[in-house]
Amino acid sequence: MGLGVDVNELLALAGAHKALTAVAVAAVVVGGGIVAATAVGSTIATVTKVxxxxxxxxxxxxxxxxVRLLNIDxxxxxxxxxxxxxLGPEASDWLxxxxxxxxxxxxxxxxETRDxxxxxxxxxxxxxxxxxxxxARAGMGVAMSVGPNVKFLPQVEAAQAEAVSGGRGLYATSIECTVPARVEExxxxxxxxxxxxxxxxxALADFDSHRAELVALLVTAKDLLxxxxxxxxxxxxxxxxxQTSxxxxxVARVQDRLESAETRNGIARDARKSQLAExxxxAAEEAARQAAAEAARQAAAERAAAAARAAQQSAPSYRPPSPSTATRTAAPPPSNSGSGSSTYTGCRxxxxxxxTWTPIPC
Known part of the structure; x- marks a missing residue:
């Protein structure tokens, strides 16, 4: 070909290149030094930090x-x-x-080797x-594709499916921050x-308190939706x-139940309010009736008292009789001792x- 190159030599070199490419083990050279002898595209490294x-x-x-781990988030x-x-801190702790x-x-x-x-x-x-x-199998992350990097994606997706079916990690209803747990709660x-x-x-306060609880749950439902x-x-x-659908x-079903309950609560509260007003x-009418009756009784009592006072004032005054004779000190009764002396003074x-006594005719 006029180039001074042996065609057979070129073919031999090409065959050798293909053979080297197919070999699964190669020397990885970085900065002129051999790092590790491992599979082509692989590197042996030591973890210094998670x-x-x-x-x-x-x-x-x-x-x-x-290093950002491929196909997992x-x-x-x-x-x-x-x-x-x-589960962010828990995922870090797991790793x-x-x-x-x-x-x-x-x-x-x-x-692609870099993000x-x-x-x-x-x-x-x-x-x-x-x-x-x-x-992914522990439920600490989810499978994700990164550009053309899909070589390892099927394995991660299969592991995630196991976490879903097993209710682990992000799919556990026992971990209160997960979406399934929040929906169940x-x-x-x-x-x-x-x-x-x-x-x-x-009481009306009970209806108001119940409505406040319903509204709080409706806010939670809205946030979840x-x-x-x-x-x-x-x-x-x-x-x-x-699982989204x-x-x-x-959540939408729960929201409907809460809205219906709020409507019923409003109707019941209005009915109770009307009942309490009636x-x-x-009660006001009865109180007014009793007050009027009491006022009538008091008025009658006052009239009776006034009549009694008027009758007393019109009656003649009473004067006790004065004694006709002077009151004298009673003498001791006559003695029958036979002493010969007598103090008898006549009839008394x-x-x-x-x-005391007064003399009277005998």
């Missing part, structure tokens, strides 16, 4: 690298610009227990255990509250893509008590 539930720091090639726990999400500092792991890449934050993207293996999938609270409707003879209508590609709703139906009117009229 940042959160889906991010770790590792060391290989003589320096630190931040866990709730936020450390972002200062975002609130801590349900810290799985990959304590000093653990040796194997990193495997897919099509927009310049973090390395990798599947992390602990021996034969695929850590990314184990996070709303349903239970609504059933209890609706069942405590005030009786017809209750807004959450369920949110972005299905980000947490928390990314965890419930296949069912969860939304449950009772108050009758003794006053009551016998101490």
């Amino acid at each position: 940042v959160d539930g889906d991010t770790i720091d590792v060391r290989y090639g003589g320096r630190e690298h931040r 866990t709730p936020e726990a450390v972002d200062p610009n975002s609130p801590v999400e349900c 810290k227990q799985r990959l304590p500092v000093g653990t040796e792991v194997r990193l495997e890449r897919d099509e 927009r934050y310049d973090r390395e993207l990798a599947a992390v293996f602990l021996g034969d255990e695929f850590v990314n999938a184990e996070i 709303l349903s239970s609270a609504a059933t209890e509250t609706v069942g405590q409707e005030p009786a017809g003879a209750a 807004a959450l369920l209508d949110g972005d299905a590609d980000v947490l928390p709703m990314a965890a419930y893509r296949n 069912t969860l939304r139906w449950q 009772e108050a009117r009758r 009229s003794y006053a009551p008590g016998g101490k």
Whole structure:
């Protein structure tokens, strides 16, 4: 061909290149030094820090690298610009227990090796255990695709399906912050509250208190519906893509029950208010009747007293008779001792008590 190159030599070189590409083991060279002898596209590294539930720091090639685990997304726990999400701290703790500092792991890449934050993207293996999938299996994260990186996605999705069916982590109704738990709690609270409707003879304050409880639950239902209508590609709703319609139906059903109960409460309160007003009117009438009767009795008593006073004033005055003779001191009765002396003074009229007397004809 005039190029001075042996065609057979080129063919031999091409065959050798294909053979090397097919070999599963190669020397990974970074900065001129051999890091590890492992599978093509793989790296042996040592964990130096667990940042959160889906991010770790590792060391290989003589320096630190931040690695974002591929195809798994866990709730936020450390972002200062975002609130801590349900099970965010728990996901971080789970990964810290799985990959304590000093653990040796194997990193495997897919099509894109870095994300927009310049973090390395990798599947992390602990021996034969695929850590990314184990996070999903524990219910601590959800499967997610990152651009063309779908090589490991089916394994993570299968693990997530196990968490859903097992009710683990984000799918547990026993963990109060999860969406299924919040929906179940709303349903239970609504059933209890609706069942405590005030009786017809209750005080108006009881109706008002009951309505306040219903309104609070309606606010919760509204918030849950807004959450369920949110972005299905980000947490928390990314965890419930296949459950959203069912969860939304449950919340909407509870909302209808609460609204019906609020309507009944309003009708019952109005009826009770009218009843109390009628009772108050009758009580006022009875009080007025009794007051009038009492006033009549008092007036009659006053008239009778006035008549008695007038009769007393018109009657003649009583004057006691004056004594006709002077009252004298009674003398002792005559003595029958036979002494020969006598003090008899004639017939007498003794006053009551016998101490005084007056002479009378015998």
